[in-house]
Amino acid sequence: MRTATIRALLGCAALSALVACGQSDVILPGAREHIRPDDPTLAPEAAVADRLSLAPATRNASWLQGHGTPATRTDHPAFGTALTPLWSAPIGQGDKRKFRITADPVVADGRIFTLDSDAQVTATSTAGQTLWTHDVAPVRDGNGQGSGGGLALGGGRLYVTSGYGTVTALDPATGTEIWRQKLQATGSAAPSYGDGLVYLVAGAKTAWALEADTGRIRWQLDGLEDIHNIHGGPAPALTDQFVIFGYGSGDLQGAFKKGGLRMWNATIAGRREGFAINRIDDITGDPVVVGNTVYAANHSGRLVALNAGSGKRLWTAHDAALQPVWVTGGAVFFISDRNTLKRVNASDGAEVWSVELPGYTTQRPRRRERIHGNYGPIVAGGRLYVAGGDGLLRAFDPATGSLLKTAGIPGGAAANPVVVNGVMYVVTKKGQLQAYGG
Numbered sequence: 465m466r467t468a469t470i471r472a473l474l475g476c477a478a479l480s481a482l483v484a485c486g487q488s489d490v491i492l493p494g495a496r497e498h499i500r501p502d503d504p505t506l507a508p509e510a511a512v513a514d515r516l517s518l519a520p521a522t523r524n525a526s527w528l529q530g531h532g533t534p535a536t537r538t539d540h541p542a543f544g545t546a547l548t549p550l551w552s553a554p555i556g557q558g559d560k561r562k563f564r565i566t567a568d569p570v571v572a573d574g575r576i577f578t579l580d581s582d583a584q585v586t587a588t589s590t591a592g593q594t595l596w597t598h599d600v601a602p603v604r605d606g607n608g609q610g611s612g613g614g615l616a617l618g619g620g621r622l623y624v625t626s627g628y629g630t631v632t633a634l635d636p637a638t639g640t641e642i643w644r645q646k647l648q649a650t651g652s653a654a655p656s657y658g659d660g661l662v663y664l665v666a667g668a669k670t671a672w673a674l675e676a677d678t679g680r681i682r683w684q685l686d687g688l689e690d691i692h693n694i695h696g697g698p699a700p701a702l703t704d705q706f707v708i709f710g711y712g713s714g715d716l717q718g719a720f721k722k723g724g725l726r727m728w729n730a731t732i733a734g735r736r737e738g739f740a741i742n743r744i745d746d747i748t749g750d751p752v753v754v755g756n757t758v759y760a761a762n763h764s765g766r767l768v769a770l771n772a773g774s775g776k777r778l779w780t781a782h783d784a785a786l787q788p789v790w791v792t793g794g795a796v797f798f799i800s801d802r803n804t805l806k807r808v809n810a811s812d813g814a815e816v817w818s819v820e821l822p823g824y825t826t827q828r829p830r831r832r833e834r835i836h837g838n839y840g841p842i843v844a845g846g847r848l849y850v851a852g853g854d855g856l857l858r859a860f861d862p863a864t865g866s867l868l869k870t871a872g873i874p875g876g877a878a879a880n881p882v883v884v885n886g887v888m889y890v891v892t893k894k895g896q897l898q899a900y901g902g
Contacts (some may be wrong), residue, residue, distance in 0.1 A: 490887025518793040526564030527882040528571040529616035532701035532752040541883040543845030544902015547871035551592035556580030558895030563611035565878040570615045596639035614654025619676045625651035643679035663700040671709045687711035701751035710747030730774030732762045749785030762784035781813040797841045817865040822854040844883045851877035
């Protein structure tokens with residue numbers, strides 16, 4: 465009885481299967497939609513393009529300092545797409561074994577100002593002619609004893625920090641020295657100017673505010689002691705009320721601009737495990753203020769967004785940024801510690817796309833000692849640009865990360881590119897200033 469019942473059930477199952485095989489699936493009409501349409505991994509190009517909204521390009525007449533400060537930043541400078549080399553002009557010494565160019569160019573009133581690896585400041589016209597040079601190395605030291613530094617313009621002066629432990633104010637028109645202040649520590653980090661004061665970090669641990677007219681000390685703040693630091697350093701970012709400093713210890717500090725009263729401290733902690741180089745925890749991605757948010761990164765694998773007024777952490781991405789990030793259109797673009805160009809959401813730090821850039825100078829495992837530097841990124845004329853130490857200027861689609869165009873950089877880039885009046889300027893490792901037109 466039991467055997468007969470089982471056979472009957474099996475027969476019904478087989479008949480049902482045959483009937484099912486004989487029927488075609490019903491395909492419902494209509495467009496197919498992802499269950500999570502906002503997930504860029506499911507609909508990469510469509511989702512990315514919908515969520516990136518660049519402001520109209522603006523033709524800016526100057527580039528006064530690092531782009532972390534909103535008052536002197538152009539979020540989307542105008543630039544064409546041709547990448548035509550216009551001219552090349554000498555700026556002094558290029559990169560050497562122990563000395564490197566760390567200063568980005570600054571531009572105003574038809575002059576491009578640069579700092580070479582040997583403490584020489586050069587003013588170049590927009591036609592490529594050298595206007596003047598000035599050596600900021602102290603007479604007692606002479607050249608070849610210090611390296612690094614940065615530039616900023618403001619209040620009718622050019623401010624120059626140097627690895628010799630000084631900050632110098634020059635007349636931008638003539639190069640004449642106006643004043644000089646000793647810092648009692650290396651001054652290889654870039655300065656920032658705002659409302660009559662010059663701000664900088666010396667020795668990777670002491671914040672300074674100097675009077676722009678005289679160089680006198682207005683106030684100082686101390687960060688945590690730190691011994692091993694990178695060459696160069698982050699420029700402070702300024703808001704209407706506050707100045708935000710980055711230190712070699714991995715700390716960020718917010719203070720009132722006028723009196724130096726400390727508001728908050730925040731530590732960018734954590735590192736990418738498994739890589740010895742990521743034990744360097746200096747702030748390398750300059751603080752960049754957009755609205756009420758400050759974006760900053762260390763060298764060892766962390767990018768954060770903080771509330772600019774309180775220092776409260778908003779989000780963390782597990783990537784470093786070796787140069788200042790570029791924030792526009794709801795996106796944060798940066799070059800990571802793994803030599804990748806990345807885009808993440810400004811709202812939550814979620815990765816949208818990632819593109820590999822040139823890394824080691826040789827792929828032979830036993831010769832992997834040196835890497836190509838990559839500088840930027842900068843959004844200009846609707847494209848995302850990276851200047852490579854491998855000798856190429858690359859243009860990417862900021863929506864998708866697709867490579868669109870390249871141009872040669874003789875000798876390779878040594879600093880972040882800047883764009884003024886539709887022209888891009890790149891400092892090269894050979895000590896040249898290269899101009900590109902769109």
